[in-house]
Amino acid sequence: MTKWAAAVAPLMGVLEGREEWRAASRQLTGALVEAVESGEFDALGHAQSVTDLSLKLGRLVGLTEREQEELWYAAMLHDIGKIHGEQGHAQVGANFLHGVPHLAEAMKAVRHHHERWDGQGEPDRLAGEDIPLYARILAVANSAVRMGGPDRVKGQAGKALDPRLVGLLEKLPQ
Numbered sequence: 811m812t813k814w815a816a817a818v819a820p821l822m823g824v825l826e827g828r829e830e831w832r833a834a835s836r837q838l839t840g841a842l843v844e845a846v847e848s849g850e851f852d853a854l855g856h857a858q859s860v861t862d863l864s865l866k867l868g869r870l871v872g873l874t875e876r877e878q879e880e881l882w883y884a885a886m887l888h889d890i891g892k893i894h895g896e897q898g899h900a901q902v903g904a905n906f907l908h909g910v911p912h913l914a915e916a917m918k919a920v921r922h923h924h925e926r927w928d929g930q931g932e933p934d935r936l937a938g939e940d941i942p943l944y945a946r947i948l949a950v951a952n953s954a955v956r957m958g959g960p961d962r963v964k965g966q967a968g969k970a971l972d973p974r975l976v977g978l979l980e981k982l983p984q
């Protein structure tokens with residue numbers, strides 16, 4: 811081993827260890843989501859589909875790697891509150907994340923993923939850009955997954971959904 815390699819080896823070990831923990835954290839999140847989704851057959855895989863689409867949108871709006879990671883958690887966990895039923899699930903889900911300061915933005919996104927661009931959503935009736943960006947991304951991805959494609963989402967631009975993000979959704983390769 812060269813001197814350089816000997817000096818760097820411990821650092822590489824630390825970095826590899828961190829990567830493993832990052833992966834484990836994601837796998838654990840996936841397991842948790844699957845546990846909740848498995849209660850309702852139609853829900854299985856929903857979070858993963860919303861996550862895939864959210865990240866495509868996130869890249870298009872220019873989110874950094876760190877931001878994309880937080881968006882990943884937000885999207886995977888957005889409906890986790892449904893473990894206590896549909897009613898108020900966004901708030902319930904956000905409350906679960908109170909103990910994870912590293913995911914403060916994800917927590918906000920979970921709380922606000924059913925706000926509407928026109929201010930008629932819940933739980934806080936936020937409107938327009940007062941709705942956190944990740945929550946707006948989740949709302950667009952969620953609608954596209956539920957309605958089965960960008961064409962059906964178009965009509966919600968400027969009503970339930972951020973029109974700019976709907977525009978970006980249309981640009982994604984199908």
Ligand SMILES: [Fe+2]
Nearest residue numbers: 888889923924
């Ligand atoms: Fe939801």
